[in-house]
Amino acid sequence: MKPLLLELSGWGPYPSVNKIDFSKIQKGELFLITGPTGAGKTTVFDGITYALYGEVSGKTRLKDGLRSDFAMPQTETYVILEFSHGRNVYKVERHPKYMRPKKRGEGMIAEKEDAVLYLEDGSVISGVNQVNQKIREILSVDYQQFKQLSMLAQGEFMDLLITKSKDRVEIFRSIFHTQIYEKMQTLAGEKARSLKNDIIQLENKIEEAVSGIEEDPLIHAELEKKDYYGAFSRVQVIKKQISAEEQKIEKELQKTEEKLRKIEQFCQSVVDLQEQVRKTESEADYLKIEAEEAKDRKNHSKEKAELMKTEMIEIQKKKERRMILGDAFRRVEKGKLLIVQKGEIEKKLEQQKIRCAVAKHQKWEEIVKKQQQMQQQLLTDKQQLDRWKEKYQNADENLLSEKNKLSKMQSRYFAANVGILAAELKDGQPCPVCGSIHHPQKANTVENAPKQKDVEQQALLVETIQKDFHECYQKLMEYQEKISVEERMLIELQKDIPEEPEWNDGWNRREKLNVADEESLYQQIQREFALLCGKIDGLPMEIKELLKEEDKMRREDAQLSKEIESFEKELEKVLKNAENDTVDYARKKVLLEDAQLKLEHLQKQLPEQSFVENQKLQREQLHQEQFKLKKQKEEKLVYLDRLCLAGSSLKEKLKKRDNLEKKYGIIGDVDRLINGSNHLKLNLEQFVLISYFKDVLKAANLRLRKMTNGRYEMYRQENVSDGRKKDHLEIEVLDYYTGKKRSVRTLSGGESFKAALCLALGLSDVIQSYAGGIQIDILFVDEGFGALDHESLNQAIDTLVHLAGEQRMIGIISHVEELKERIDRQIIIKKKKEGSQIISS
Structure with a gap:
């Protein structure tokens, strides 16, 4: 990414529109941003980062305070940046959220934050979130990565050099986003502990599963030794023994039940036979009475039938x-x-x-x-x-x-x-x-x-x-x-x-x-009427008299019909009863004779009373024996069920424990490896950070040797007592003049600046290489040159020139006078009472 044109309006110390044409600056060229302290030199970089990401770089700058206090009410606050990336040219415009005086009247009015991105093909993207997303897609880096690649901020790269190791760890964690490895360590530890707890809980459940059958001494002994498979094997043996005993009892019980069944059948047959004798005796008595009553009814019916025959005349x-x-x-x-x-x-x-x-x-x-x-x-x-x-x-x-x-x-x-x-x-x-x-x-x-x-x-x-x-x-x-x-x-x-x-x-x-x-039909009906009247007049006198007596005759006829019908029904009933009574008497007489014969036959079949009493005594003894065998069987079955349940539960839980131990074997090894239980005593995140750190030192030393005339190289301090402590990114320098290593904090002010600058440039190189080959074509270096002597300053500039020769534009933000003499391309910022102004670029 290379900036082409930056336009600031009502921005920070700039009350009106100010433009910087970066297209005049060629790749490989140094340029100087100079001006008095507080004039707004670093604000130039803030304008670029805000245009791209809606963020500013300074620790004390807030997004809500970007509007210039010097700006007129009618002046808008915005940033416009034209930049190239690859072969495409883009233009982005952003307006921050701010309050400004009303153009008319008193009071303040709020302006909303907004962003617009103009693409190469003429299309436009609007909205803060949409523009932010598209910028990240184009540049393939987020705000923090862009800042780290394009800005060596005042004092920050010096802090990176001399800060304590634990603070340097936090810086590198933030830059390279290694928190994910810490999460992996935490997850692995939690998973290992979780699996271990699951195994312990499962073993407790195994002991609970067999607690009901510990009366067996062999099972108890196996549990004491934590030999759960031995306990399981003993449970299987006992199950077989109990099953054999239960089957033996079942056979004895079947024999007893067979004897009991035969006695019960005999006793029941005696009871049934006695009941039949009693019923037959009762039935014979009843039939005898019924036969006598039937005989009386038969005689009475015959007498009544003979009497009714005289009424037939x-x-x-x-x-x-x-x-x-x-x-x-x-x-x-x-x-x-x-x-x-x-x-x-x-x-x-x-x-x-x-x-x-x-x-x-x-x-x-x-x-x-x-x-x-x-x-x-x-x-x-x-x-x-x-x-x-x-x-x-x-x-x-x-x-x-x-x-x-x-x-x-x-x-x-x-x-x-x-x-x-x-x-x-x-x-x-x-x-x-x-x-x-x-x-x-x-x-x-x-x-x-x-x-x-x-x-x-x-x-x-x-x-x-x-x-x-x-x-x-x-x-x-x-x-x-x-x-x-x-x-x-x-x-x-x-x-x-x-x-x-x-x-x-x-x-x-x-x-x-x-x-x-x-009228014709009327006359025809009159003729029919006259004919019918003639017929009626010609009826005999007998019929006319009968017509007068009709009601009386019909009453007589009805009475006669009723009397005849009643007599015939009564006669039919009497004759039928006589026939039925005769048949009923004959049938009951036969039934009485059959009952008497059956009673004699049943009485001959009854056994002697002594034999019956003996069978009843045997039946009671067999019942007691049957009860005893059933109780023994139930006890064996209950114990067998306990064994089967315990065996099944034990088998299932042993299988689960084996699976858990298998998983724990793998997860435990991973947990020990990435959480520092290894020969290096380093966890995974520390190992990754050390790898990044070595790459940064290697890139930094390429420039440090040249800037110090081959005297110094930086190394990671290796003699760390415990890698799990946060002192594994400590820096020491090898002084080739003495051939000894010493702490980087022993360097002089100028030497420290050189080392810090090289370390920051090395860090920038590593970040860019790990960012997938993303090319950021501009780098800002903010202050820090005042502590250098003439020779060190020349070496620093030569280093930056060499770095710029690698297709970069490098801007130095400084007010050091000697830099003004050494760097021709300058952006001069003039500070006034009414605000700052860019007067030369």
Whole structure:
């Protein structure tokens, strides 16, 4: 990165716009930034870093205090930097956050922080965060790295030389970001301790897992020796022994249960047999009683059936009476049917009468409606006649007016033509009209005469109006004829309108009816009614009498039917009961005999009481033996479950412990290696820092030997008592004049400056090399040259010139007068009461 143009406005000590054109300074050239103390020399570098990263380098400078106290209210505070990187040119503009007086009125107003980056292709990036990100992408270094590569600040590189080793460690940690190695050390230690604690906890859990089975002396002995695999093996042996014992007990238990099962079966069979005897005895007693009761019911049913047979003669007489009544009912129904038909015909005749009335009223309504329609049409036509009369009169008046207008226009037009012809007549020449050669009195010329076009248009208008007039006349005649015909038809219709027929609002008018059809149907129904009345009058007197007695006969018939039905049901019930009782008696008699035979058979099967008592005693003894065996089995199974559970848990935890110990073996080795438990007694971060430190000293010595005429070289002090202490970056110098090494703090002021400058330049070289080949083409060296003698100053300048010859621009920030004489390219900053100003560059 090379700056091309820096523009500062209202910035620090600069109250107005100041520009520095770095493009005039060539690579490999030294330049001097000079001016009085406090003039703003270092502010130039602050402007560059703020433009790029929004940060300033000074420890006492704050981003919120960048606006110049000398700036006018209307002056903006900003920094613009044009710079090249590779083959591309960029421009970045930043405005810091600041307060300024209002341009109008009193008080202060806040300006927000902002940034804009203009790229090579013309695109623009806005916003502080976006510009910061893009700058880091372009330069591939952050603010701290850029500062370390491009600025050797006043006093800082001297501090790097003479500071204590532990402080130098913190500086190098910050520069090379080695905190990550410390984190690795911490993580490795924590992981190793965590794994070790996990192993201890797991071993405690292993002892807990087998604590319930420690009564075995061999297991207890293995646990005392921490031989967990031995304990596990002993658990497996005991499991096999317990399983064998449990199986032996199970076989004894099965034998006992088989004996017990047989005795139980015998005892149960005796109980079942005794129960069957008791039930059979009870059943035989019950069946004996049931048989006697069935026999009594059978005899009673037979007696009742014989008694009811004598009542059958009376019932037969009642049935014959019902047959007579049935014949009478059939004849009565025939007469009743005729009467019902008569009623239906009467109803039908009345309905047809109504339909005839409705048809007549509908016909009357049609005639009245037609009359109303004709009256309405006549009224409409008369209105049309009046309109056409009015149009006819208007057309007649308009035609007369336009004809008069046409006549006048034609007269004036012809007179005008005669005037024109007369004006052209000359004496001695014949008139084209009359042929006279003398023209004593010529016609006068008519002024404002109409043109032929106007006359023709008027004639067309008259012709159009005349057509309208004839059309109106034709319409007038048509409507007069039409009205005359309608009036005659209306008079004829009024003569035919009858009086309004009878009407009832309850009648249905929705159906369209024909008067002739409805009256014809009415007459047909009247004829049917007359015929039916004749049939009714011709019925025999016997049927007429029966019709009068019908209700009485029907009550008698119903009573007879009920009595017959009740008797027949009772008879059927008695006969059925008699049959059922006979069958039931026979069945129960057979059941009683079977029960008695079964009882005799069961009583013969019952064993002797002494044998039964002996079997019961054996059963009780077997129950006690079974209980004892089951208890032993349960105890063995419980212990076996404990062993299985302990064995399974022990196996699982041993496997986990093996895995943890395997991991701990690797992590522990790493932890000891990177945390200082090694022959060097150095942790990983210290080892990396020493590596960087050696590279820096190697790069610094390339310049220090030349600046000290080969007298001095810097080395890391090797005789460190304990590398884990923070004294492993101590510097000592080898003095080739004496051949001895001594502390760097024994160097004189000038020698210390040379060593510090070389150390800072070496550090810059190493940082740049480790930054992936990033090239920063400018370096600022801030003060520190006042302590050098003439020869040392020349050597320092030669070193910087040599460094600049490596494609760098190097700027020295100093007010030393001798530098002004040695360096031609100068940026001079003048300090005034109203602020600083860059007056030469």
